[in-house]
Amino acid sequence: MKNIHYRGRFAPSPSGALHFGSLVAALGSFLRARHCQGLWLVRIEDIDPPREVHGAADDILRTLEAFGLHWDQQVIYQSQRHHDYQDQIADWLAHQQAYYCQCSRQQIRSRGGIYNGHCRQQQLDSGAIRWVNNQGCDHFIDQLQGPIHTDAAFAKEDFIIRRSDGFYAYQLAVVMDDIAAGITEVVRGADLLEATVRQISLFNALNAAVPDWLHLPLACQGPGSKLSKQNHATPVDKSHPQPALNAALAFLGQPQVEPCGEVALMIHQAIAQFDLESIPKQKEILLPQ
Structure with a gap:
């Protein structure tokens, strides 16, 4: 059974x-x-x-x-499942929990390698879309590897949820899929x-x-x-x-x-x-x- x-x-x-x-x-x-x-x-x-x-x-x-x-x-x-991803992104954009970003990888590297929220207040309407990360989880317990700790700056970064080419980012899709399943x-x-x-x-x-x-x-x-x-x-x-x-x-x-x-x-x-x-x-x- x-x-x-x-x-x-x-x-x-x-x-x-x-x-x-x-x-x-x-x-x-x-x-x-x-x-x-x-x-x-x-x-x-x-x-x-x-x-x-x-x-x-x-x-x-x-x-x-x-x-x-x-x-x-x-x-x-x-x-x-594109429709589900887009609906969630639209909701976050409407509630200022996500925003457009036009920073290049080179620009981010020049600022230290971790995105610093540069575009958060610029009210752009094109580019990649980043999620406003107010959670900032930096550790968890793995069932095999034990306690895992990551860099706090990485954990708090506003990461991309839809790429500038319009494709949905792995982080968002995998979480929404695991929740749905x-x-x-x-x-x-x-x-x-x-x-x-x-x-x-x-x-x-x-x-x-x-x-x-x-x-x-x-x-x-x-x-x-x-x-x-x-x-x-x-x-x-x-x-x-x-x-x-x-x-x-x-x-x-x-x-x-x-x-x-x-x-x-x-x-x-x-x-x-x-x-x-x-x-x-x-x-x-x-x-x-």
Whole structure:
């Protein structure tokens, strides 16, 4: 019987095929949800068309299925939620809780690298849109990494919620999507640890329950160099998933499972053996060369 009170998710961007690093994130979030007897949802984060690869979203879904990672409920696409994002931004603009900004990255760097609210009182009507950050959360407790503290100036920065090119910013979309889906715990890669404080601020501003956070170690080619679609990480082989599945389990500190022909049996065993305390409590792990 499913625990309807636990709702986890995996939210890939369709900028390329699923690679080992994203498989680790998918598997970790899936095992955590299933171990808690909860629901596991999938959301395609397709709000940045210039970075998207045609057919990647469908390929990611087929890869998840090939690895036995079957989601509950209907797949959500951020591209279908633009109206909700815009309504919220319009409300904030109307109540002086957001404003237009025309500062360039170079200008912000010249002022110290943290945006100082330069355009807040200028009453512009074009450019990027920034949220008035009166929350300023600078710390939280991660279920794996422990207490996390960030720079106070970063935490209090008025960050962008809609880019100057008209595309919606990740911070706003991900929070509104998690609220709409009722997500109770976010399991994802440790590259998003710092961004979490901004998301907590938005949850609070929207009077929504803040989920628990669990940030998994990143699979890295070298120090500070995570596997990514941008650096052309090799896609996992969905036609022969057993080796990559066991490699991902090992990366997460979980026992190996018998590489039998049935991936479903391997996943069933992995769920039964899942131990959160065995996941390495570090932000990145270097892969063998």
